[in-house]
Amino acid sequence: MKAVVFSELGAADVLRVTDLAVPEPGAGEVRVRVAVSGVNPTDWKGRSGAYGAGEGEIPLSVPNHDGAGVIDAVGPDVGDFAVGDRVWVSLAAYQRPASGTAQEYTILAVNRVFPLPDGASFELGAATGIPALTAHRSLTVAEDGPSRLAPGALEGAVVLVAGGAGAVGHAAVQLARWAGATVVATVSGEAKASYAKAAGAHHVVNYRDDDAAEQIRAIAPEGVDLIVEVAAGRNNALDLAVLKNRGTIAIYANDGGTPFAIDIGQNMGLNVRYQFVLGYTFGWDKVAAGAEDINAAIADGALPVGEVAGLPLLEFGLDRTDDAHRAVESGAVGKVLVKVADL
Known part of the structure; x- marks a missing residue:
């Protein structure tokens, strides 16, 4: 499968496209065929070392925490999802550097995976993640x-x-x-x-x-x-x-x-x-509650994206994930997305 990876911290130039083996899900995990990957400021900051991670080699990592796609395989002890389910995901790479969404398939623990409501596009799902969860937490404190x-x-x-x-x-x-x-x-x-x-x-x-x-x-x-x-x-x-x-x-x-x-x-x-408020550490119970409320809002048509909804979508191909990171880093207005596959 095609994947964007980096093995050292630095400018967007450290990102490269490569071929990786398609991984298999373990207990409590699902494999998601990624349609769209979302890019947030935290993604370029983590890639650049802005969080103080130091210099030198790091484990092979895949960028981007947010995304949307279809469940492709289900591991043992997974009861809430099935192959074919449309989902959005968030915090994909937190403490799991190989699970970022800038790749064709990713393995995720089920607490990072949420149903994508009927009628919602993959672009909306990929734009939801960290921004909506952060907003939800901010509004409930x-x-x-x-x-x-x-x-x-x-x-x-x-x-x-x-x-x-x-x-x-x-x-x-x-x-x-x-x-x-x-x-x-x-x-x-x-x-x-x-x-x-x-x-x-x-x-x-x-x-x-x-x-x-x-x-x-x-x-x-x-x-x-x-x-x-x-x-x-x-x-x-x-x-x-x-x-x-x-x-x-x-x-x-x-x-x-x-x-x-x-x-x-x-x-x-x-x-x-x-x-x-920081999504990584405000607790998985808060993430789950936030995702439920966010999905209710999506189902109500209350969270649209795109130019007419006030959030222009800026799309890049998987092979231009580095440019997508540069766009976010330079303060692009709108939501930067990486199109991974047509599903």
């Missing part, structure tokens, strides 16, 4: 908020999504709206504003505006209940200016790298709750 999402779960709440045009921001806007929240998205310009609106944000504010806080307060005079934050350091002052007392800031990234320093007095006065 507030002290007084729900632990699961469904229509009405966030009724009456005001949710601020920072970076509403990004993949996680897009999913957060859609899930929050599906759950009944009033959704405010912040963006950096008109082009991204149009994407956030297409995703379903009720209100969009340019965070660079001098009166951004006043604009948000005009929408939510008592403050916002929950902030889904992509740039904690850059946005901290704005967040605290618009957050409701006992509100929550869910931080899943610090884009831009601006130092994040907490003003103890201001945060104490507001009784702020900070929740850091």
